[in-house]
Amino acid sequence: xxxxxxxxxxxxxxxxxxxxxxxxxxxxxxxxxxxxxxxxxxxxxxxxxxxxxxxxxxxxxxxxxxxxxxxxxxxxxxxxxxxxxxxxxxxxxxxxxxxxxxxxxxxxxxxxxxxxxxxxxxxxxxxxxxxxxxxxxxxxxxxxxxxxxxxxxxxxxxxxxxxxxxxxxxxxxxxxxxxxxxxxxxxxxxxxxxxxxxxxxxxxxxxxxxxxxxxxxxxxxxxxxxxxxxxxxxxxxxxxxxxxxxxxxxxxxxxxxxxxxxxxxxxxxxxxxxxxxxxxxxxxxxxxxxxxxxxxxxxxxxxxxxxxxxxxxxxxxxxxxxxxxxxxxxxxxxxxxxxxxxxxxxxxxxxxxxxxxxxxxxxxx
Numbered sequence: 001x002x003x004x005x006x007x008x009x010x011x012x013x014x015x016x017x018x019x020x021x022x023x024x025x026x027x028x029x030x031x032x033x034x035x036x037x038x039x040x041x042x043x044x045x046x047x048x049x050x051x052x053x054x055x056x057x058x059x060x061x062x063x064x065x066x067x068x069x070x071x072x073x074x075x076x077x078x079x080x081x082x083x084x085x086x087x088x089x090x091x092x093x094x095x096x097x098x099x100x101x102x103x104x105x106x107x108x109x110x111x112x113x114x115x116x117x118x119x120x121x122x123x124x125x126x127x128x129x130x131x132x133x134x135x136x137x138x139x140x141x142x143x144x145x146x147x148x149x150x151x152x153x154x155x156x157x158x159x160x161x162x163x164x165x166x167x168x169x170x171x172x173x174x175x176x177x178x179x180x181x182x183x184x185x186x187x188x189x190x191x192x193x194x195x196x197x198x199x200x201x202x203x204x205x206x207x208x209x210x211x212x213x214x215x216x217x218x219x220x221x222x223x224x225x226x227x228x229x230x231x232x233x234x235x236x237x238x239x240x241x242x243x244x245x246x247x248x249x250x251x252x253x254x255x256x257x258x259x260x261x262x263x264x265x266x267x268x269x270x271x272x273x274x275x276x277x278x279x280x281x282x283x284x285x286x287x288x289x290x291x292x293x294x295x296x297x298x299x300x301x302x303x304x305x306x307x308x309x310x311x312x313x314x315x316x317x318x319x320x321x322x323x324x325x326x327x328x329x330x331x332x333x334x335x336x337x338x339x340x341x342x343x344x345x346x347x348x349x350x351x352x353x354x355x356x357x358x359x360x361x362x363x364x365x
Contacts, residue, residue, distance in 0.1 A: 024053060047114075051107060102156035109149020113142045200249050205328070207248040211237065214329075230329045256289060256302050256323045259336060263343065264315040266353040271316060274352045275306045281342045282322050287335045289323040315355040 024031075032049040117138045200206050200217050206227065207214040215229035225242055227235045250257050265274050282288050282304035289302040302323040310317040324335055347354060 028053070047110070051110065098156055102153035105156060106149050106153040109145055109152065113145035113149070116145060117142050199247055205250045207250070208237075208242070208245060209248070210245045211235075213237075256293065256325055257332065258321060258323050259332060260319065260321050261336060261340070262309070262317055262319045263340075264312060264317050264354060265347075266315045266355040269316075269352045271308065271318075273350060274318060274347070275308075277346045277350060277352065278306050278318065278320050278343055279304055281339060281346060282320065284342075285335065285339060287324050287331065288339075289325060314357050 028049060031052070032046055120141065121138060200220070202217055202220060204217050205215070206217055208227075213227060213229055213235055215227045215235065217225065218228050218234075219226040221239075224236050224238055227237065229235050263278075265271070283290060288304060291303055292299050292301050294300070304320065304322040306318060306320045308316060309319045322339075324332065344354070346352075
């Protein structure tokens, strides 16, 4: 008799909630549209509709659990079917009121989570100065409020022992996850430091010597940084590795990029004329900086410079420096190529010889 009663109750509950769910599905979009019109916000209407839908499913599930628990109670206590039927309405009514109370707490928590993030967005953004960090903090606040609301909901329904077990499980899981996800957590914290200190930003051209990488920063996340290298590859580096190495930012502090090249002339060539030609070629190029610039309250000279650096085996090595504004790999290659080509042409016109490697062989008789 108990088994038959269980199946009858389960069937009735299934039909009841299936019918209720089908009715809700039929009028779901009408309800959502009406709520959106009342609140003046489509997102609020959509979210309330989702809460109702989830509430119907959870409510039906908990009714089934209640029935199964009642059947277990009957089997263990061996109560007469008549007494069970008399107790059943009270059990259902008590559970329904508890569910409504818990649902109200869950709804209030949901609304509080949404409104708190909207209310705190500007103050938090003003404190951290970075939108990505602000979003992360706001997301953490929102999830914390939602978790507290869910815990309150379960507590009202009477799942106190389950909450204690879940809390203990979460504590143990947190330790395990903390050990296993140590590198990820370190990358996350490093990302926060990078966003706070801002050694580079999206669009900056950086060089990381330890990784032999140079390129444009295209994304700075809380865990990884993406750099489009000069070879055209997308390089993804964990932030905990970036924060522990040196970085050259060509656009952060000093907006001028120094380029160093060298050339060799023969010992028979006129060194003074060669230096003069190099300076003339550099000064004629529009992309090459000339004169002095002001930076950080200081006067800095970015004019081209030419030096004799070494007497080599085959000739005299001359080194020349010049600056261009803003780092652009394509621009740098074009300027260097154009400069070397013009120097070579002028050297040929002026009789400056670029020597071939040669050796003097002495033969003893």
